[in-house]
Amino acid sequence: MSFYATIARYYDAEHQDKTDDLTLYSELAAEYGGPVFEVACGTGRVMFHLAKAGYEVHGIDIEPAMLDRARAAAAAQPALAARLKFIQGDILKYKAEQRYPLVIFPYNGLMHFHNADQQVALLKKLRSLLTDDGLLVLDLPNPADSFAAQDSDAMIFEKTFLEPETGHLVMQYSVSDLDRTEQLLRIKWFYDEVTGDGTVKRTLAPVTFRYFFASELRWLLEVCGFEVEQIYGSTDLDPYEDGCERLIVFAKSV
Numbered sequence: 310m311s312f313y314a315t316i317a318r319y320y321d322a323e324h325q326d327k328t329d330d331l332t333l334y335s336e337l338a339a340e341y342g343g344p345v346f347e348v349a350c351g352t353g354r355v356m357f358h359l360a361k362a363g364y365e366v367h368g369i370d371i372e373p374a375m376l377d378r379a380r381a382a383a384a385a386q387p388a389l390a391a392r393l394k395f396i397q398g399d400i401l402k403y404k405a406e407q408r409y410p411l412v413i414f415p416y417n418g419l420m421h422f423h424n425a426d427q428q429v430a431l432l433k434k435l436r437s438l439l440t441d442d443g444l445l446v447l448d449l450p451n452p453a454d455s456f457a458a459q460d461s462d463a464m465i466f467e468k469t470f471l472e473p474e475t476g477h478l479v480m481q482y483s484v485s486d487l488d489r490t491e492q493l494l495r496i497k498w499f500y501d502e503v504t505g506d507g508t509v510k511r512t513l514a515p516v517t518f519r520y521f522f523a524s525e526l527r528w529l530l531e532v533c534g535f536e537v538e539q540i541y542g543s544t545d546l547d548p549y550e551d552g553c554e555r556l557i558v559f560a561k562s563v
Contacts, residue, residue, distance in 0.1 A: 312516040313351070317374035319479060319500055319512075321352050322470045330415060330448060330544040331358045337411055338364045341444055346409040348400055348435065349418035353379035353393070360392040369396040369403060401430050410443045419447055420518035423493065432533035436562050445535065447558040451542065452520035453551065456489060464499070478503045492520045523549060523556055535560040 313320070334355055338345050343364040350356050350368025352375050359366045370376050376395050383390040396403070412435055422428050435445055467481040482499040500512040521529075527537050537560050542553025549556065 313372040
């Protein structure tokens with residue numbers, strides 16, 4: 310079972326406090342117009358926000374379990390559903406029916422593409438989705454702090470949340486290993502769910518992320534026919550500088 314199939318039922322509750330990027334995307338939609346295309350849209354966190362603001366949004370994701378939850382949520386909100394299009398498939402194989410003024414790849418999505426061939430194929434695909442003056446937005450973590458931190462194989466407590474369908478308490482932990490030579494972060498997520506009879510059911514969900522550095526990403530984008538407009542250090546568009554949390558890139562096709 311894939312990582313996102315394993316955690317789909319936890320995803321929305323786990324990320325309910327992830328709202329810091331939503332204003333950025335609605336402001337960009339206001340500037341560039343719609344429809345907006347989102348890569349790795351998952352359960353529709355960003356898509357629903359943009360639809361509520363009045364924009365048409367098309368999203369693609371490879372994991373059916375995540376899209377099932379997005380479609381169920383849309384079905385309960387027919388006024389929004391009319392503005393939403395969910396596409397199940399591999400973005401690398403996707404044959405677009407139209408082009409978009411704004412293509413977004415939010416919240417670490419690019420980190421699932423580990424090797425150069427995948428990355429180049431992906432960015433060329435995203436370039437083909439853009440209108441001539443369209444904007445591509447990539448949102449990634451700034452890798453500096455992780456690469457400077459001392460290694461530890463300890464299990465770290467992350468958070469607790471309630472699984473909405475059952476009301477069960479879930480305690481989330483992680484164990485991670487950073488391969489600095491390959492820029493890969495291997496994480497084992499543990500979800501300990503306290504069931505109705507008080508027993509604890511553990512779900513293990515391993516995943517591997519690839520970190521990107523700003524100069525590397527700039528070069529990749531240029532190779533794939535983009536020009537980097539700006540790199541920011543937060544979703545508030547603060548400068549990209551030492552100690553910033555995010556690596557947010559705005560790029561346009563050349």
